[in-house]
Amino acid sequence: MRRGPSWFNITAITLGFAFLYLPIVLLVIYSFNASKLVTVWGGFSTKWYVSLLSNQGLLDAAWVTIRVALLSATLATVLGTLAAIALVRFGRFPGGTLFSGMVYAPLVMPEVITGLAMLLLFVAIGFARGFWTLTLAHITFSMCFVAVVVQSRLITFDRSLEEAALDLGCPPFKTFFTITLPLILPAVVAGWMLAFTLSLDDLVISSFTTGPGATTLPMKIYSQVRLGVTPEINAICSILIGIVATGVIIASIVTKRREVERQRAERLALQIG
């Protein structure tokens, strides 16, 4: 039998990756363009990254975005984890199906509708729109993602671990923090990162729920692009890509290393046992 990839496979992979990454690669390349014209290559330069630092509008927007993302991701993680525990642990309770359906609804709800609904609510209760309404809206839509991630971990969680802790004299509340939480922590962290990323790049819901003085980076970029794409935008996008890529790479290295460690330990145990 012939080994190695066929020409067909190589072509398919090349086309697939090009489709996914060519726009991003172009964006990164043009962020180093010396020319002010986005589509004309004028030599290598890092001046757009430098000028970024003096663009107060963009820096302000970045600061708002990070604060909203950190706060909303953290609160969404707490709420989402609690919701996941309620869904998995309380078994069947009246209205349980409805409750789980309601938690997941924002997953499939069009963002425009969520955004509009939030806007109407804030207007109705007379909540001044700005940083806090933005944060609340982000918690609302990212919470269900956390719930889904944590729930899938909890379903495979061995309940006898908690029973063992109770049996050994540990009260339920303490059991949650000493046994359950440390063991589901990877899922909770994954949920947090998901919520953080979602908050970081949300445009639609943010546009509906924000107010004066709370413009996020995606909103700022979007409004600037409408006036014409500048190489500065390319630069800030490249930075964002860099941050996200670094995060993903670190996460996968850690996971991989832990897996290798675990396999080594299991081999060791077998040799001795």
Place this chain on the structure above:
Amino acid sequence: MAGKSLTAGKSLGPVRRAFAPWNDPAAKPFIQFQNVTKTFGDFTAVDDLSLNIYEREFFALLGPSGCGKTTLMRMIAGFEEPTSGHVMLDGQDLVGVPPYRRPTNMMFQSYALFPHMNVWDNIAFGLKQDGMAKADIATRVDEMLALVKLEKFARRKPHQLSGGQKQRVALARSLAKKPKVLLLDEPLGALDKKLREETQFELIDLQVRLGMTFVIVTHDQEEAMTVADRIALMDQGKIVQIATPGEIYEQPNSRYVADFIGDINILEGKVTSTEGGVATLDCIGTGAKVQVTQDGGAKLGDEAWFAIRPEKVSISLTPPEDPSVNAVSGEVWDIGYLGDVSIYHIRLATGATVKSTITNTTRLVSRPITWEDKVWLTWSRDGGVVLTR
């Protein structure tokens, strides 16, 4: 860990032999189930059950899956509350006491070792909950590690241990708090056969030496017979028989017990005489009269079953000389060679099959009795039992 025993020195035989508080009317029960019923929806897991377990007893709850044995144990641990009735431990009513305040500890079937803690911290976990001084915890943990011979593994995480080592850690962890009762939920189910058998004897030694009350849940009748002082055989939420392993094997009180424990021949019949402590059955199965010693359970005219273990049926090629002995003739239908014993299936003239085991005392060169031989089966009056239900 093969070959290493947890205990060394003198045999514990005399201690075990003398122990029988259940025959002593003055003995106070340590664990008491009083008319306990537990229902899950419309399923009755435990049905109006009463049971006494005595201090220092090794008690086995045996039965098929779904018979309620695990629910019964979980009610002692506090993971289930009875729907009605009372569970008492050492004179104290346990109903309403949460599991973390009960003086019992459990060894879980899955071991339930905390994967994010090493062996040392797993064993210390329960002690830390009691607010014990650090130095005392260290002493006790080291003591437990020595008990299960895992001193060198104190810093290992559970996933770095073999199955047998995990089982020892789980045992050490559940013993560390010196519970009044140790509950063992299918504790050896995950071990291979050889290790399981060794560990069974280690458990017995440990239980006698520590002088603790052990309650074990198992579906493995050999395991129950090996370790337990008494066995409660359960079926559909009720106890069918409570007895010592010897009694439950030799004197089953029903066909269910006889059939569940070990191998047995059960043949239907009718009681035609009960004179002098001997019941005579007109046995439909064997097509002959069968005489069995009994203590009056079977009444004249009762429909009854004659039950006899295969090892108590002898095979011979000639009819018995003593005409008073129970005998029936048949033909060798099948032979199962198991190495230590051979199981003979004898087809009788009535069409019934009776099993008989022969110990292979010499290396098998040729079979003295083989397929299609006409043989006589004989057994003494004390060999079998007569069952009325």
